[in-house]
Amino acid sequence: MRRKHGSLSVEEEENEINLTPMLDVVFIMLIFFIVTATFIKEAGIQVERPDTVTAEKQEDASILIAISATDEIWIDRKERDPRQVRSIIERLHAENPKGSIVIQADEGSTHEVLVIVMDAAKQAGVTNVAIASDDD
């Protein structure tokens, strides 16, 4: 009886699942997701985007700049002065040099502010600029 009990305990120990391979896989997935995670700087306000039919998905957008209907510029959840825009874009672009800029211009915002933002992006060295729109 005692002997039988002993052998049962050995079997139970043998039947324990070896977690090491799963741990390896999980770690590799973790490292993959940490490395590929590119955090998008969101603008911070909702704008009424113009409707279009030919919009394309902007895959590598990393900086979102919103222009509200009252011509305020929002970057990174704060309202910014037009003169600051260039230095902010430079700083955000340095964090993720491969990302592009998407300008979310409200339907009612004026062309003047859009040009200010596009000019600042060009001066900051970002050539890939797109204007956000709603696609159906």
Next chain:
Amino acid sequence: MRKHLDDIHFDDEENEINLTPMLDVVFIMLIFFIVTASFIKEAGLDVNRPDAPQTVSKPEDANILVMINANDEIWIDRRLIDPRAVRANIERLHAENPEGSVVIQANKKSTNKMLVSVMDSARSAGVYNISIAQ
């Protein structure tokens, strides 16, 4: 002596590191990164593609000029055009001159709705090389 050996064996088993809490933490981190990795896909129109060769070589080579004035009226070829007719007009001008790109000259006070509408019309007409005069 035998008892001593048994004790050592017992100690060894107790000293094995319990991986379960670490596994929990790693899983939570994994889930966090998977959830935050849902990239925002912003739809949009590209402005002035940098790889367009004709804008560099022949900048003034009979481009299609579209003007938007302060009252959001669209003028092409010295004529006032309805926003719905922009596409047909650009198509016609593009057929006359397939090399030319669309240049939009917008007034400072015009709204971006009209600008994007003109860009969209140009893209529907098959002209993807659009620049905005500054």
